[in-house]
Amino acid sequence: MKSSEIRTAFLNFFKRHGHEIVPSSSLIPADDPTLLFTNAGMNQFKDVFLGREKRTYTRATSSQRCVRAGGKHNDLENVGYTARHHTFFEMLGNFSFGDYFKRDAIKFAWTFLTEELKLPAEKLWVTVYKDDKEAEDIWFNEVGIDQTRFSRLGEKDNFWSMGDTGPCGPCTEIFYDHGPDVAGDPPGGPNDDGDRYIEIWNLVFMQFNRQANGELEPLPKPSVDTGMGLERIAAVLQNVHNNYDIDLFQHILQKASDILGGVALNNTSLRVIADHIRSCSFIIADGVIPSNEGRGYTLRRIIRRAIRHGNKLGATEPFFYKSVAALVEVMGEAYPELVTAQAGIERTLLREEEQFARTLDKGMRVLEEAIANLSGNEVSGHTIFTLYDTYGFPVDLTNDIARERNLILDLAGYEREMEKQREAGRQHNKFGTDYNNVLDIKGASAFTGYDRVTDQAEIT
Ligand code: ATP
Ligand code: MG
Ligand code: MG
Ligand code: MG
Numbered sequence: 001m002k003s004s005e006i007r008t009a010f011l012n013f014f015k016r017h018g019h020e021i022v023p024s025s026s027l028i029p030a031d032d033p034t035l036l037f038t039n040a041g042m043n044q045f046k047d048v049f050l051g052r053e054k055r056t057y058t059r060a061t062s063s064q065r066c067v068r069a070g071g072k073h074n075d076l077e078n079v080g081y082t083a084r085h086h087t088f089f090e091m092l093g094n095f096s097f098g099d100y101f102k103r104d105a106i107k108f109a110w111t112f113l114t115e116e117l118k119l120p121a122e123k124l125w126v127t128v129y130k131d132d133k134e135a136e137d138i139w140f141n142e143v144g145i146d147q148t149r150f151s152r153l154g155e156k157d158n159f160w161s162m163g164d165t166g167p168c169g170p171c172t173e174i175f176y177d178h179g180p181d182v183a184g185d186p187p188g189g190p191n192d193d194g195d196r197y198i199e200i201w202n203l204v205f206m207q208f209n210r211q212a213n214g215e216l217e218p219l220p221k222p223s224v225d226t227g228m229g230l231e232r233i234a235a236v237l238q239n240v241h242n243n244y245d246i247d248l249f250q251h252i253l254q255k256a257s258d259i260l261g262g263v264a265l266n267n268t269s270l271r272v273i274a275d276h277i278r279s280c281s282f283i284i285a286d287g288v289i290p291s292n293e294g295r296g297y298t299l300r301r302i303i304r305r306a307i308r309h310g311n312k313l314g315a316t317e318p319f320f321y322k323s324v325a326a327l328v329e330v331m332g333e334a335y336p337e338l339v340t341a342q343a344g345i346e347r348t349l350l351r352e353e354e355q356f357a358r359t360l361d362k363g364m365r366v367l368e369e370a371i372a373n374l375s376g377n378e379v380s381g382h383t384i385f386t387l388y389d390t391y392g393f394p395v396d397l398t399n400d401i402a403r404e405r406n407l408i409l410d411l412a413g414y415e416r417e418m419e420k421q422r423e424a425g426r427q428h429n430k431f432g433t434d435y436n437n438v439l440d441i442k443g444a445s446a447f448t449g450y451d452r453v454t455d456q457a458e459i460t
Contacts, residue, residue, distance in 0.1 A: 001117075003234045003248045004334060007063050010092045010228070013112050014061035019094055022062045024335075027286040028295070034163050036295060037067035037283070041093030042162065042204075042225040048097050049167040049206050051220035058099035063230065064091045065335070067279050070298050072163045076305075076396065080272040083182075083195040083235075083242040087302060088279035090230040098221025102172075105203045105224040106138050109174060110145075113201070117237060123177050125149045125197055127187045129158035129170035135205070139172070151188035160204040160225075167219065169207040176200050176232075178241045200236065201228040244271045248330055252277060255326035260313050269309035276306035277323040278331075284348050285341035301394040303352045308397055311360060318357070321349035356392060363391030367401065377406065381413020388414075389421070 001009070011021050025044035029035040035043065041064035047053035068075040069087045078085035094108060113119045126145055128135045130152040139145050161168035175187055175197045184194020206223040208216040234246040244253065250265070252274045257263045263270045283299050290300040303320065310319050324346050332339040370383040379402050387393035399409055 001234075001237045003230060003246060006117075006234055006237060007090070007092065007230060007334065009116060010112070011061055011063065013116055014059075014094045014108070017059070017108060019059040019061040020055075020057040022060045024062060024064045024090075027065055027067050027283055028288065034165055036071040036298060037069065038064065039066050039068050039071070039073045040064070040162060040225075041066075041091045041227050042095065042167065042206075045095055045097070045225070046162070046167060049219060049223050049225070050209055055097065058097045060095045060097075062093055062095075063334075064093060065282055066091050067283060069279060069302060072161070076302070077399075079275045080268045082193075083244070084198050084229075084232055086231060086243065086275050086278070088275070088282055091227045092230055092233070093225065093227045095226070096224035098223055101222050101224060102135050102205055103138050103142065105205070105226060106135065106143060106172065109201055109203055109226065110143050113174065117233075119176070119236065121145065122149075125151070125175040125177060125186055126172065127151045127153050127158055127175070128172045130154055132158075132170045132172070132205075135170070135172045149186075151186065153188055157187070160202060161210060165210050165212050167206050167208070167225070168210050168216070169205045171202050171204040173199050173203070174201040176236050178236075182241055195241070198232055198235075200232050202226060242266075244274065249274055251330045252323060252326045256319075256323045259319050259322045260310065260315055263313055267313070269312050272309045273306050273320065273323065276302050276309075277320065277327055280306070280320075280349065281324055281327050281338065281341075281345045282335075284345045285335075285338050289348060290352050297394075300352065301396055303349065304356055304392070304394055304397050305400060307353055307356055307360065308400070311364070318350055318353035320353055321346045324349065359391040363387050363393050366391065367393075367398065371405065371407065374407070378408050378410050381410045381415070381417050384409055384411075384414040385417035385421075 015021055022044070025038060027038045029038055029043055032043070032046065038044070041062050042049065044064070045060065048055055065088065067088050070076070075085040076087055079087055094105075096105065113124065114121055126139055126149065128139065136152070139150065140147070158171050158173065159168065160171045173187070177197050178195065180196070182194070182196040183191070184196030185191040186197050204225045204227075206225050207219055209219055210216055231243040231246060231248065234248065235241065235243050238246050240246060243249065244266070253265045253270055256270055256273050256277070257265060260270070280299060280303050283295070288295045288299050290296050290303060292300070306320050324342055328338055328342050367383065367387060370379065379398065384395060384398050387398050388395060395409070395411075395414065402409055
């Protein structure tokens, strides 16, 4: 089944069950400063869950474009390392606003997977939140799933939150077992982050609104929010294990490979480029331009990462912008706005490539030299800072390179250098020079580890 057919089958299934088909919203959340980019199908319904907004329907279904490259849900560091994470992906979802609850949500999902898509039940694994006896009973007594493919998990896995505040609740998740050829434990096992058992669908029982002080306030009506990654279910149905082997990616990978002079389609850097062209193009199509703060800086970080991976594959001239055409070929039909935006996206990317090209090579030489002279396994704060400040290397870009060499970053040292620079800026200001224009560091990304790149400009 092609990805586009899966998308249609999903929306039509839920339409038949009384759901309104609602178009994807923009990647730029409307009026929600708590969110960097749309990260789930439920975002556009946030106020409906909170009871602040009424719609003409109480059931909805959508295929939502999402980006997870910062904030609470950040998969930037996973791209290139797992078979299942992208910065940009599509989330298929069905929603109930005070209409049906756990029973129907579970039955719809199970029926869609096993009857509509005809997935064998023995390949599916289910998890519930450890205290959710009600969901557990529905799975055992009404759906009749096998006890041996079932786990009860805690807050980290089975309590879903949109962000630090906002709608949240316990969830139940469905995993697909890609078989013993792939490493990884079942959900709850010590190595359950492997890629054998891949989470395909999350059913969230929206019951609370998390306040800024952490307190959980009950929602006016218990509701349902589900999300299934289109690329992950496509991998299952197309009999491939890795998301990058599905139809949506193969065409882009092929074209990117041609542009770069013939790179193996399973090359990690090529996969990163194929992932990043999707997020960058959609983010630009939704109106963001690269800049030094907030969303624009996240975009810039993703673009520069892609450029560096191209450089690693031997690119000597701008290449990234050339893959936009391949993306439009595979996704333009589902997203006509991408077609309209194509020329603008290409121009924006080309400009960024030309600009970064001026410092990338020099910065790489500085980093290579620093690495060659390392005595331990830690890249110094001074080097990270110089790369950031003089050569335009976002910290996560430096980290991406360090990680390939099994090196780590001295982030505390980097922070000290940043502070010194800020202090110098303040001193100069005393003498009447406005260094704010020159430094422009206020939205700089604070890199705090592999899976937490928080954008300081995000919540403010
Ligand atoms: P994982 O544990 O694999 O990181 P998740 O629990 O963070 O996934 P959810 O927040 O539950 O994901 O999102 C709902 C669904 O969206 C997931 O079950 C998965 O199918 C899909 N999904 C989530 N993150 C990604 C991603 N980065 N790339 C592709 N699909 C994703
Ligand atoms: Mg995740
Ligand atoms: Mg998960
Ligand atoms: Mg999940």
